[in-house]
Amino acid sequence: MLRLEKRPSPSRFWQVATPILAVVLTMIAGGIMFALLGKNPVEAIRTIFWDPLFNPQYAAYSRPQLLVKAGPLILIAIGLSLGFRAGIWNIGAEGQYIMGAIFGAGVGLALYPVETRWVFPLMILAGIFGGWLWAMIPAILKTRFRTNEILVSLLLVYVAQNILASMSLGLMRNPEGGGFPGSRNLSQIPAMQNVELIPGTGLHWGVVAAIIVTIAAYILLQRHILGFQIKLAGQAPRAARFAGVSPERLTLLCMGISGGLAGAAGLFEVTGPAGQISIDFNTGYGFTAIIVAFLGRLNPLGILLAGLLMALTYIGGELASFILGLPSAAIQAFQGMLLFFLLAVDLLTNFRIRFGTKKEVA
């Protein structure tokens, strides 16, 4: 009989080993699925994990794309992780991401065709403001009326989506686009574009921001009093209250930071890779970032790695999909499996498996 015993402190060895174990397990389970679908499992796995990084035909292009794909995920996930640590559940980053893009693009489009250098920084500020504002709605409702923030932030995603559709069909519609929805392409306007900083690396301002934020979050959690308060509020809410941590202030701060970062991610995306405000601008980064945050165990460095791993499965999945003709549904299920295994083996970090029946497994 197996029995679980809680470790006094998380195992360092397993912290490193579990992700590797999870990937291996996913390869086995995923391989079986691919084989059932009539594909060569070894080839499929190699295409997903190896080809984006090392295939001579694709890697030169795919590798930098990892950063492009991971950038917004990391940026959003870092913000969310602060709140999650403190027990503040912002599930609506997708909406904040949309609003950041709308506000930022709105400022840019209002200034069009001004061609000065300060337009882009102004847009970034507007983007952060937009995301922050959208996150403030659930935050203030929670502090004022104790309204559940999970629900409000989630519902506001749908509202943001409607505003997005309305913007791309109405106010922000490209006047030179012949009546078609979608704004001007911001990535083609020099004063507003979020350019690739070093050619061939995929490194754009959003990725730079993600790296800076990762470092900042690391320092915040290790050194700063706010980081301490966040951790305390999550682990021992009552003790936090005695220690003088105001839950209201913490809620406003954490929601604000996560909203602002999601808004920034939206702005970097709309001025760079996505290029324009359109009905289908958002592609689920806000939701995927929640998974990334947990995969990274709410730890800034972990999130960095989790974001890159997630990006790898996306890009590798795309390659596998069109090279091997795998249905995209199989890739989706494969990603789901990877997440399951990552979450499952996490157990080994905090628990020891013992044989014997002294104490019943609950």
Next chain:
Amino acid sequence: MLGGINPSVLVASLMVASVPIILAAIGELVVEKAGVLNLGVEGMMIIGAICGFVTAVTTGNPYLGFVGGAVGGAVLSLVFGFLTQVLMSNQVATGLALTLFGQGLSSLVGQGYNGIKPPPTGSVPFGPLADIPVLGRILFSHDWVVYFSILSVAAVWAVLKFTRTGLILRAVGESHDAAHALGYKVVRIRMLAIMFGGAMAGLGGAYVSLIRVPQWTDGITAGAGWIALAIVVFASWKPARVLLGAYLFGGITVLQLNLQAAGAAIPVQYLSMSPYLITILVLVIMSSGKGKASLNAPAALGQNFHASR
């Protein structure tokens, strides 16, 4: 402005529109009452939708289809249950992963089932009752699942309030440590609650693919699972309010489309976001009114349990 809209017809259609949400939400309510937060409702619904569809088409029996949908949802929920209850993974992340997995899997299973019409499910024959003005249309013109959804809300309410099972379930949700100390098998009880939630979500999904839309296409549930989650919180974990919330949400959606069809001059793009805004508004009023609603959440919601603690 409301001219031309028949209220009894409106009520009748919102009752149908709300069924998938009610079923999924009442299941999730039980799960959350037991202290577990399963955000994978959308994934379980869509698996229920495809399993129900495949079963109904294969057997030619729509009732078996619903059984298939419930079983499919319950089986998928076991994955969540195993991960969160036995392996103690994070519930929020596991739930989100469940949705991702469910969407992918449903599409794989559903290959080859596009464009087929499932066997029809008829209305319950109430005979002359259905011809009563106003009431007949509202009360006696539906398929059996509509009545089942209302009954299931009543049943969950009664079980939670009056039975020992309900008491144990709530105890587990409020404090798993205390429940454990009293000798209840916390994990086993939660697993059963999770499976019930999965089965109900599966039923809701099957209702979409077998009655509401009757067809299979990828992504057919189109976000209904997320609404169901919202409704549970909106209802502040009270079964009767699930019914109210789902009818309110369904009602506003139906009403805005009806207003459009009736030719009312209304800004459509804002109306289509109105169900969400009004839900938020009602939620704020409810949580601020008595100041109790948010405190009604099961105390152990989202926390994992390990006996040695």
Next chain:
Amino acid sequence: MQRRTMLKGGAALGFATMMGGKVAFAQGLEKVKAGFVYVGPIGDGGWTFQHDQGRLALIEALGDKVETVYQENVPEGADAERVLTQMALSGCNIIFTTSFGYMDATNAVAAKFPDVKFEHATGYKRDTPNVSTYNARFYEGRAVMGTIAGLMTKSNKIGYIGSFPIPENIQGINASFIHAKKVNPDVTISVVWAYTWFDPAKEADAAKALIEQGVDVILQHTDSTAPLAEAAKTPGVIGFGQASDMSAYAPTPRVSAIVDNWAPYYIERVSALLDGTYAQKDTWAGIAGGEVGIGEITEAVPADVKAKAEEVRDAIASGAYHPFTGPLNKQDGSVWLKDGETPDDGTLSGMMFYVEGITGDIPS
């Protein structure tokens, strides 16, 4: 949650490129590798499904002279650009991008791969000589449906479920209404905007709302069969298949359908690449070219109605008749087209106004 957004654009803009940038590739190819980028899953039963049917027909027609690869569920924007680049890197000779939202990505990648041909559905930008655009005149099909609707309605109320207020939808609404009115002067049209391309539950609600308002013929611009299933519940209400044939609902409520048929175009373009006659172009084909198919008109429609509808269909196919032929007024009563006049493609592709007789405003 993204859906296709498709439109037809700027034939006027395209004219210049056609005249100036006509580049023929005299050298034929032994074998063509064709890539397809889809916005939805193949299993959507509508838009993407029909494009994939076109791909399968291409394989059927050209056999081992063509190899195809495809990618489903590609979000518009950054992801599209990456998928396109990877396909080009994999050695595709021609890549079909099948959603309006891929427009900028297609042109950006095309600029980097001058030897690869890019074919963008429903867009209007052709920045480099290796980009062509193609679309279908869905409004021609709507004219046929409108004719049937006008003759079949008993309540004189027809309904239209719109997806988004964009020109393609407005063209469809106007074409339906004009032709219904032509055969039935008392007819009125109710428009419900669903603000989605695909949400079965919402589409069912929209259909129900229309039926409750006394509508007995439903036209839909959204992709699921939900409105037909809803129509089936009320005797006497009919509808039409959209994108695919939706024959599961024949003979009634589905009495006919507008079928997107991309096969002729895909076969034509790849064949041209094989025999060396490929040239950049802007295609906006309709019933005549086979891109817009009219699904079988079922026996639920009386023979004289069927004959009338087929007459409209054949007149459009032969080029004898344009669905927008004057005299036509705009909604406010001002003259749009004088007697016998037809609009140019530029006006048509940017159409954002209702014709006279339609009540309500286009949301913006």
